[in-house]
Amino acid sequence: MSRFSQSHPCNPIVPQQPSSPAASPPADHPARSNFREFRAGLLAVAPLLIGVAPFGMIYGALALSQGLSPAAALAMSTILFAGSAQFLFCQLFGAGAPALIVVAEVGLLNLRHALYSAALAPQIAHLPRRWKLALAYLLTDEAYAVIARREALGEAPGPHRHWFYLGAGLGLWGSWQLSTAVGVLLGARLPTDWPLDFALPLTFIAIVVPLIRNRTMLAVAAVSGIVALLMAGLPFKLGLLVAALAGMAIGWRLAGSIR
Amino acid sequence: MNVWLLIVLCGVVTFVIRLSFIAVEGKVIFPPGFRRLLTFAPVATLTALVIPDLLMPQGMLWLAWDNARLMAGLAAMVIAATTRSVLWTLVGGFVMLGVLS
Numbered sequence: 266m267s268r269f270s271q272s273h274p275c276n277p278i279v280p281q282q283p284s285s286p287a288a289s290p291p292a293d294h295p296a297r298s299n300f301r302e303f304r305a306g307l308l309a310v311a312p313l314l315i316g317v318a319p320f321g322m323i324y325g326a327l328a329l330s331q332g333l334s335p336a337a338a339l340a341m342s343t344i345l346f347a348g349s350a351q352f353l354f355c356q357l358f359g360a361g362a363p364a365l366i367v368v369a370e371v372g373l374l375n376l377r378h379a380l381y382s383a384a385l386a387p388q389i390a391h392l393p394r395r396w397k398l399a400l401a402y403l404l405t406d407e408a409y410a411v412i413a414r415r416e417a418l419g420e421a422p423g424p425h426r427h428w429f430y431l432g433a434g435l436g437l438w439g440s441w442q443l444s445t446a447v448g449v450l451l452g453a454r455l456p457t458d459w460p461l462d463f464a465l466p467l468t469f470i471a472i473v474v475p476l477i478r479n480r481t482m483l484a485v486a487a488v489s490g491i492v493a494l495l496m497a498g499l500p501f502k503l504g505l506l507v508a509a510l511a512g513m514a515i516g517w518r519l520a521g522s523i524r
Numbered sequence: 525m526n527v528w529l530l531i532v533l534c535g536v537v538t539f540v541i542r543l544s545f546i547a548v549e550g551k552v553i554f555p556p557g558f559r560r561l562l563t564f565a566p567v568a569t570l571t572a573l574v575i576p577d578l579l580m581p582q583g584m585l586w587l588a589w590d591n592a593r594l595m596a597g598l599a600a601m602v603i604a605a606t607t608r609s610v611l612w613t614l615v616g617g618f619v620m621l622g623v624l625s
Contacts, residue, residue: 312609312610312611313610313611315611315614315615316610316614333527334527337527337528337531340528340531341531341535344531344532344534344535345531345534345535345538346535346538347538349570349573350534350538354530354531354534358527358530364525364530364533367530367534368530368533368534368537371534371537371538372534372537372538372541373569374569374573375537375538375541375542376541376562376565376569377562377565377566377569377570378538378541378542379541379542379544379545379562379565380562380563380565380566381542382541382542382543382544382545382546383544383545383559383562385545385546386545386546386549387549389546390549390550397543397546397547398543400546401539401542401543401546401547402539402542404542406566407610410610460618460621460625463593463596463617463618463621464614464618465573465574465577466573466574466577466578466593466597466600466617467597467600467613467614467617467618468610468614469570469571469573469574470574470597470600470601470604470613470617471600471604471609471610471613471614472566472570472610473566473567473570473571473574473604474601474604474605474613475604475605475608476566476567477567481564482564482567485564485567485568485571486567486568486571488568489567489568489569489571489572489575490571490572490574490575491575492572493571493572493573493575493576494575494576494579494580494585497576497580497583504572504576505569505572505573508568508571508572509565509568509569509572510568511568512564512567512568512569512571512572513561513564513565513568516560516561516563516564516567516568517557517560517561517564520560520563520564521557521560
């Protein structure tokens with residue numbers, strides 16, 4: 266198993282040594298390897314575009330329908346760059362939620378990215394600051410899934426792997442901006458009989474289900490799901506907040522009682 | 525509040541979360557309980573997002589065979605568990621929804 270897969274969400278994250286370039290196979294021309302890694306990252310995210318494209322389009326249309334200007338809708342895709350949080354933002358904005366609630370719920374929804382950050386951190390600890398800032402900005406569910414999957418497949422992580430991360434991140438970034446723009450352009454003209462919004466639950470099912478590998482994780486999912494249903498009547502989607510916190514609390518409790 | 529300010533605020537919060545561990549790697553040691561809590565964040569938040577979407581597509585609990593979203597969602601869960609592929613989960617889920625509705 267590679268170093269990255271050990272720090273998969275389901276496993277406790279162990280402190281790791283930064284990679285040593287000496288451990289990797291002797292590289293050929295560095296620029297070519299960089300390009301090859303970058304291209305491999307781009308290709309790895311290509312299959313995900315079937316989910317990203319409808320997701321982005323429906324976001325663009327939703328943003329306009331909730332009263333955001335086209336400029337604000339597009340800017341949110343570059344500033345926030347987080348599909349589910351952008352959806353939530355639009356729904357809360359449309360419902361006239363107080364700013365504090367919007368920021369709190371977006372923050373909680375995106376808290377999972379801290380886990381991805383923790384998993385990626387040892388891999389890029391040796392890189393200059395501009396790389397860290399760029400890769401942090403590009404860190405999404407999909408990017409993380411692609412990176413973790415590649416490492417889990419046992420491909421030797423080479424000294425140029427940050428170019429793979431960059432390729433995956435930029436591929437997703439570009440397609441998100443593009444599909445958002447299409448959604449904003451088409452807006453209400455998007456055919457309503459296409460269930461594009463189903464891309465959301467499908468994407469998250471694809472991410473969550475493989476993470477449920479033990480009883481604790483199953484309990485977390487069950488509690489979050491049930492509480493979300495029970496609290497669905499709360500205003501401003503506060504049920505999401507309560508359900509996510511309840512799920513995390515039960516997981517923390519169960520994992521703690523085992524140790 | 526101005527919508528632009530709100531977008532920037534949410535963007536800053538999100539970026540800080542994404543940068544968190546990357547920025548402090550090797551400098552700060554977090555209590556183990558904190559990392560344990562984070563382990564459950566993806567499953568807890570994303571499940572809370574998905575389940576009402578499948579079971580309450582029209583705002584009310586709809587637990588029946590003819591709820592196409594629920595059935596397609598369940599099919600997608602089976603596909604995700606067996607293939608572990610985002611692509612096949614999406615394709616299978618969309619096809620199921622198309623067939624059922």
